[in-house]
Amino acid sequence: MGTADGPKLAGLNGPEGRGALPPLSASPPVERVAIEERVGALARRSIKTTAKKAGLLLAIRMMDLTTLEGKDSPGKVRALCQKARWPDRTRPEIPSVAAVCVYPNLVPVAKEALEGSGVHIASVATAFPSGLSPLSIKLDDVRRAVEYGADEIDMVIDRGAFLSGEEQKVFDEIAAIKEACGDAHLKVILETGELGSYDNVRRASDVAMYAGADFIKTSTGKIQPAATPAVTLVMLEAIREFYFKTGRYIGMKPAGGIRAAKQALHYLVIVKETLGDAWLTPELFRFGASTLLNDVLMQLVKLETGAYQAAEYFSRD
Amino acid sequence: MAEKRKKNSDRRRPGADYVETVDAPDPVGRLSVKKTWKLYIGGAFVRSESGRYLQTADKQDNYARASRKDVRDAVKAAVAAQPGWAGRTAYNRGQILYRLAEVLEGRRDELIASLTLGGASDAAAEVDATIDRAVSYAGWTDKVHALLGTHNPVSGPHFGFSIPEPVGVVACVAPDRPALLGLVGAICPIIATGNTLVVLASELDPRTALVLAESLATSDVPGGVVNILTGSRDELAEHMAKHQGVRALDLWNIDGEAAKQLELLATENVKRVTRRLQPAEAWYDADECTSLTWLSSFLEIKTVWHPMGA
Numbered sequence: 226m227g228t229a230d231g232p233k234l235a236g237l238n239g240p241e242g243r244g245a246l247p248p249l250s251a252s253p254p255v256e257r258v259a260i261e262e263r264v265g266a267l268a269r270r271s272i273k274t275t276a277k278k279a280g281l282l283l284a285i286r287m288m289d290l291t292t293l294e295g296k297d298s299p300g301k302v303r304a305l306c307q308k309a310r311w312p313d314r315t316r317p318e319i320p321s322v323a324a325v326c327v328y329p330n331l332v333p334v335a336k337e338a339l340e341g342s343g344v345h346i347a348s349v350a351t352a353f354p355s356g357l358s359p360l361s362i363k364l365d366d367v368r369r370a371v372e373y374g375a376d377e378i379d380m381v382i383d384r385g386a387f388l389s390g391e392e393q394k395v396f397d398e399i400a401a402i403k404e405a406c407g408d409a410h411l412k413v414i415l416e417t418g419e420l421g422s423y424d425n426v427r428r429a430s431d432v433a434m435y436a437g438a439d440f441i442k443t444s445t446g447k448i449q450p451a452a453t454p455a456v457t458l459v460m461l462e463a464i465r466e467f468y469f470k471t472g473r474y475i476g477m478k479p480a481g482g483i484r485a486a487k488q489a490l491h492y493l494v495i496v497k498e499t500l501g502d503a504w505l506t507p508e509l510f511r512f513g514a515s516t517l518l519n520d521v522l523m524q525l526v527k528l529e530t531g532a533y534q535a536a537e538y539f540s541r542d
Numbered sequence: 543m544a545e546k547r548k549k550n551s552d553r554r555r556p557g558a559d560y561v562e563t564v565d566a567p568d569p570v571g572r573l574s575v576k577k578t579w580k581l582y583i584g585g586a587f588v589r590s591e592s593g594r595y596l597q598t599a600d601k602q603d604n605y606a607r608a609s610r611k612d613v614r615d616a617v618k619a620a621v622a623a624q625p626g627w628a629g630r631t632a633y634n635r636g637q638i639l640y641r642l643a644e645v646l647e648g649r650r651d652e653l654i655a656s657l658t659l660g661g662a663s664d665a666a667a668e669v670d671a672t673i674d675r676a677v678s679y680a681g682w683t684d685k686v687h688a689l690l691g692t693h694n695p696v697s698g699p700h701f702g703f704s705i706p707e708p709v710g711v712v713a714c715v716a717p718d719r720p721a722l723l724g725l726v727g728a729i730c731p732i733i734a735t736g737n738t739l740v741v742l743a744s745e746l747d748p749r750t751a752l753v754l755a756e757s758l759a760t761s762d763v764p765g766g767v768v769n770i771l772t773g774s775r776d777e778l779a780e781h782m783a784k785h786q787g788v789r790a791l792d793l794w795n796i797d798g799e800a801a802k803q804l805e806l807l808a809t810e811n812v813k814r815v816t817r818r819l820q821p822a823e824a825w826y827d828a829d830e831c832t833s834l835t836w837l838s839s840f841l842e843i844k845t846v847w848h849p850m851g852a
């Protein structure tokens with residue numbers, strides 16, 4: 226399993242030729258009961274005091290603070306960026322989040338607001354959230370987002386194509402988009418809530434990784450169910466196997482529905498027990514979330530003061 | 543039967559101070575199905591997160607012993623329920639309190655039995671006074687605004703209105719006696735005006751509070767408006783006073799150093815603290831216990847200025 230010091234994002238994986246669609250045998254069926262039992266058991270871990278604090282601070286460093294609404298405005302994105310930089314201005318020891326995730330049109334606003342902060346800018350692209358547009362438009366979408374200044378691209382796969390068996394089409398699109406990304410990192414959203422089974426999630430993960438994804442991500446946040454611990458475990462196991470086969474480190478991003486600090490710690494336990502310490506870094510694990518940050522901040526203050534906190538004392542997103 | 547009981551007790555959760563209850567009289571030779579009384583949080587009957595139980599003083603029942611995390615969960619439920627409850631019309635809250643009185647009347651015998659077991663001196667009189675108390679506050683809900691709200695005489699081309707609004711979530715430590723009348727008498731003035739509440743029931747007779755919880759659950763009081771915890775006052779009151787989501791504290795018969803500590807903790811987010819020492823018989827004074835000040839303790843007056851026009 227991964228090395229203790231953990232790989233760095235840039236140059237993490239060596240140059241690799243474009244692979245081919247993996248054979249079906251590369252994606253073994255998933256044992257549903259075993260997966261759900263396993264995440265259930267891991268949820269019962271008790272994480273307290275110093276370990277809890279370390280976990281919460283790590284969760285903040287791993288967060289992709291997200292706003293993906295039709296009503297997003299430059300003002301809202303600026304406010305979000307402010308929060309991404311300094312999640313709690315009264316507590317300077319609280320780190321910045323990993324990235325801000327916005328629509329392409331708002332990338333320039335985020336870029337200006339995050340100048341010099343080290344916070345990355347992620348942009349959704351490829352006709353998010355459905356992914357049902359011609360490839361040329363998707364590629365244009367990606368190139369434009371990168372041009373505007375996005376460091377990370379969150380693309381969606383064409384679930385319709387995947388579910389009707391056109392895996393090659395999905396694979397080719399991901400590969401083409403990876404190329405269009407240039408230096409930007411590519412996160413591939415599988416939208417697991419629409420895939421219907423763990424077997425499909427596993428297969429889609431493999432297709433995405435072989436096609437050149439840097440990260441695989443569960444959901445757009447627009448479909449219920451979004452991220453679940455079980456789906457995350459299936460994807461992490463796919464990542465583990467891919468690492469054993471190819472030596473490449475693929476990141477994981479559960480997104481949508483993660484609102485409580487306790488849930489975040491649960492995910493960290495799953496990562497630690499599946500992929501080891503090497504993956505416990507913002508380079509290889511992210512949370513896509515909007516309301517999680519406040520709950521984590523509330524828990525940190527609770528640890529410090531011993532008093533349960535109320536939402537009204539934290540900035541509203 | 544004794545053997546069977548023993549087996550049951552082997553299944554207890556580790557660490558739980560589960561206590562065997564005395565067998566009820568068993569006229570038909572069957573094993574009676576006894577209830578473990580649970581906490582009432584968010585409209586559901588839940589075990590304590592801690593897995594702890596206590597036995598009632600009469601040794602007839604086990605009940606959950608709440609922990610600080612149950613306080614947290616209860617406040618969360620109360621916070622979630624508060625806007626919806628305050629948003630109902632005052633008239634509708636009155637209807638719901640009246641409905642509570644109806645349901646209590648239907649459970650009169652059960653309440654009397656529980657109170658008697660729990661050591662109340664005149665259970666029937668207490669239940670009657672309790673039901674009447676709920677009806678009194680049902681009548682209060684839509685009259686408070688007329689009495690506490692005003693149209694202020696201001697100098698200038700403005701209207702000035704002062705309107706009472708609920709403070710939000712209130713944490714209450716109920717009196718030990720009377721276990722039922724004291725509880726309902728403390729709850730009603732708080733919820734009548736749109737607050738929601740976490741209440742720690744009498745330590746001397748917690749079961750009756752949970753019979754009340756079953757009445758609340760089957761009346762129209764929305765889940766989360768009243769959350770009832772049972773357990774140790776010394777353990778839990780501190781966490782109620784500390785919680786930043788609680789806006790007011792209602793402390794009954796707490797005095798001395800303990801009261802001072804709670805008031806100190808309440809200062810952190812400037813909670814309103816209402817602390818009263820009241821002997822048991824005083825709860826039967828209906829005029830005193832339904833006076834306007836009982837309601838205004840948990841209201842904030844908001845003043846609004848509005849231009850008058852030409």
